[in-house]
Amino acid sequence: MARTEFPAKATHAQTRAHNASVVLRAIYDLGPISRADIARRTGLTRTSVGDLVADLERDGLAEDVGRGPSTGGKAPTLISLIDDARHAVTLDLGERAFTAALLDLRGRIVRRTTRELDGVDGDQALALVHDLIDDLLAGPHQPLLGIGVGTPGIVDADGTIRWAVNLSWTDLPLARNLREHYRLPTIVTNDSRAAAIAIHLFRDDRDERPANLVAIKVGRGIGAGLVLDGELFGGDGDGAGEIGHIVVEPDGAECHCGRFGCLETVASAPAILRAAAAAGLSETTLPGLAAAAATGDAAALAVTRAAGRALGTAVANLIGILDVREIVVHGSVTALGEPWLAAIRDEATRRSLGPLARETRIIDGGIGEDLTLLGACALLLTSELGLTVHR
């Protein structure tokens, strides 16, 4: 998309806002922490840190929590984030059910409510979104950061859902709709992308994480979220990561997108279960198929490995194009377990340049039930509190 704006000057107000978020980030990541340590870690003066901490305490985001160990003089007062100071309303518009939840500033789920979709789509699905939010807001909650929604489909940067085939939504301005109705900051993003940012932000080994991460959601559909240089990458049309519709078998089965042989037609949950049926297997669920493979059923193992190899081809392209060292697979298909993962790894290694493939870890992220909710919360933390994910 053409951008014509000119680089802007840095103003003192921007400098102060930047420094305020640096202090909040220090408290968020390192707290309980003393003012002196914040100053040391951020390079800010003690006076600036004192002023900025006072602002955060006045806003109810941070508090003094007693004294730390003395390093000679008076023991310093430690400052901590008030984890429950704000709540985020987050939604996961899932394949079979919609879930809404209140999360605190650490991404902990305070309350959740789920409704089965039961084939509902279009306006009725939209009404369900409102019902779920109304439910949450009727209960007790802290001041709200905003509303964050993870949805399947291609979502514009302004939160318009361009295309969500299973929900029969086309060009639905969901973010605007919710913002106008609830008068709260609202972010709507693709669910695979929300999951990627959740994995990136909320994992434990923060100091070890690479700058780049691809998280592939493999369930009813297949989509990836790209975290590049610490930030979600959307591409020119916010369709980056839509790998489920790259054609891998030009003469393959018809896809719901209208093409033939998309990755989803060979590696998604429905495709795998279709392949199992075609191979004469009686298992109709992924855990069932995994159990059959585990007992040594050759047909079940063959179906499992074929699905893994198809995904491995896509992973090889991700490695070759992006040289990314961490790829997490998550979603319902991870139920296929080790034989499926091994096939992904084998094919990815076989199809990509040795020096690159050797460095890339392919990680099982499990079902990842709450990843979309966590990611929606993470995006609100970034946009509303400046807790930028960029390191």
Next chain:
Amino acid sequence: MARTEFPAKATHAQTRAHNASVVLRAIYDLGPISRADIARRTGLTRTSVGDLVADLERDGLAEDVGRGPSTGGKAPTLISLIDDARHAVTLDLGERAFTAALLDLRGRIVRRTTRELDGVDGDQALALVHDLIDDLLAGPHQPLLGIGVGTPGIVDADGTIRWAVNLSWTDLPLARNLREHYRLPTIVTNDSRAAAIAIHLFRDDRDERPANLVAIKVGRGIGAGLVLDGELFGGDGDGAGEIGHIVVEPDGAECHCGRFGCLETVASAPAILRAAAAAGLSETTLPGLAAAAATGDAAALAVTRAAGRALGTAVANLIGILDVREIVVHGSVTALGEPWLAAIRDEATRRSLGPLARETRIIDGGIGEDLTLLGACALLLTSELGLTVHR
């Protein structure tokens, strides 16, 4: 790669350096321009602009060039970049020859010198690099920005060439070598990446360019440069864009990387000429093959289209993964012209999601003879003058 540093405060010195580069960028992009217009376009005060312009004039980078049209009062003095104020030493370590050139601040080539490789590699190839630089420095030149080198192979962020198979270079610290010998700022980067940044920075329709661009060099090898959100993207190991070694035919021909069926084994210049020979064609050059196809030779056309389709598969992956709206192909294989381009476009469209593929332009960048030199210059402009490519 793990990064443990903490976000840094913004200091007044950083603010001033940032604002200085904003002013230089305004003069670079919009000059001749008045101080008042710079202030208006950048949001800086007229006093700040006056001080920063004075600094640039003192450094010999900008000068007053007379008066512009009056808008009521006294006609304003216009400021212009002195295009020839600095020279960059740039090198293109090409497939058959090494070229070194002096470029001015606009990327115009002031002087160039080329030496055929004649099979030279290893230490002799390194000596050739020094010879070429010595040649240029022996002639007249302006104060030097530094040395910029574009080379085939995988290059680390610190300018060490990890692997350049045709030159028999492994783990060669070329940037350090040149920096220590010539005492000049030195950047060494992959040639496909240098070309991508050149296309991004030096094209005429600056206001129209998309935020993302992939430039694929298709010659003896195949490699891409990724400009994402206005900046070169290197990946975790500086191997991003190494698409030439993604396996597209697992049972295909052996590649010089040791694998089988890499994209280079079907879509590079040598692969295409091998396919032409195998098809019984007498043409031994790409222009010759193109001429035969143009006269309607069915075999020549089939070889041309097959090469285009193979590259189109890679392009479909680029579109699906990155949702990039502009893909430029350049290098010697572009001699195959329209039938080859049409095959790339057809296959890319056939293999990617309709809404994404429709928006992507696939552009013929031609031989792109000077792109590597220009890109090396662009990277020096960014690192030495803060003329950041990020918009």
